[in-house]
Amino acid sequence: MSGWLALQATGASADLITRWTFDGASANDTAGEFHSLPQGDVKLTTDEGRSVAQFGGNGSIVIEGGRNLFSRPEPFSLEVVVKPTAFNDGKIEPFLLGKPSYSWGLSYFRQGQIYGYINVGSNSIRAIEKNSIPLNKYSHAILVHDPSLDGTNFFLYINAVLVDSKRSAHPLVPNEVDVVIGQPGFEGMIDEARIYKHALTAEEVKDSMKKFPAAASSDQK
Numbered sequence: 329m330s331g332w333l334a335l336q337a338t339g340a341s342a343d344l345i346t347r348w349t350f351d352g353a354s355a356n357d358t359a360g361e362f363h364s365l366p367q368g369d370v371k372l373t374t375d376e377g378r379s380v381a382q383f384g385g386n387g388s389i390v391i392e393g394g395r396n397l398f399s400r401p402e403p404f405s406l407e408v409v410v411k412p413t414a415f416n417d418g419k420i421e422p423f424l425l426g427k428p429s430y431s432w433g434l435s436y437f438r439q440g441q442i443y444g445y446i447n448v449g450s451n452s453i454r455a456i457e458k459n460s461i462p463l464n465k466y467s468h469a470i471l472v473h474d475p476s477l478d479g480t481n482f483f484l485y486i487n488a489v490l491v492d493s494k495r496s497a498h499p500l501v502p503n504e505v506d507v508v509i510g511q512p513g514f515e516g517m518i519d520e521a522r523i524y525k526h527a528l529t530a531e532e533v534k535d536s537m538k539k540f541p542a543a544a545s546s547d548q549k
């Protein structure tokens with residue numbers, strides 16, 4: 329009985345494939361599954377009491393070992409705590425976390441818009457108003473895909489609020505490229521990047537926000 333309860337209590341965390349806290353000296357993930365290579369102007373730094381990866385607009389963290397992640401229809405969730413420091417208007421649309429271009433991912437677009445993709449650009453869910461994720465402030469973004477659902481199966485949450493959803497028009501497709509955090513063009517901070525082999529429920533999204541708050545004054549262990 330207690331074992332069963334313990335399993336219940338672990339919930340989504342049991343399906344957390346990996347997580348980048350950027351709390352140590354390297355950019356590697358906590359699971360030790362992936363080799364994370366900061367490229368370009370990425371540096372690990374401290375900001376507002378958090379240990380984060382800082383991107384200056386010309387760098388990204390390339391995750392080796394992630395090439396086969398989600399290359400077939402299966403549930404997944406992507407989560408980041410993000411603080412942009414500049415809009416990237418006129419430049420490429422950088423992925424915060426995912427596989428460019430458009431295999432799957434969460435991106436930061438013009439004027440603070442947030443897009444989530446599967447397969448192609450038109451197959452996206454979005455928060456398109458200006459400052460959906462504002463400059464100079466930590467926000468929390470989660471993209472969820474649950475291919476087991478017949479109808480709406482693709483969800484975008486900002487600060488645990490569902491801002492868009494739809495039925496994905498495409499399944500995931502094989503795309504053997506590296507996963508990246510902060511594709512070149514992104515300027516700002518990323519913390520607590522997480523990948524789940526699980527479709528987070530709305531309740532689990534709220535729980536994750538509580539555990540890893542965007543507005544934390546220090547890192548949550």
Ligand SMILES: [Ca+2]
Pocket residue numbers: 349350351378379380519520547
């Ligand atoms: Ca951190």
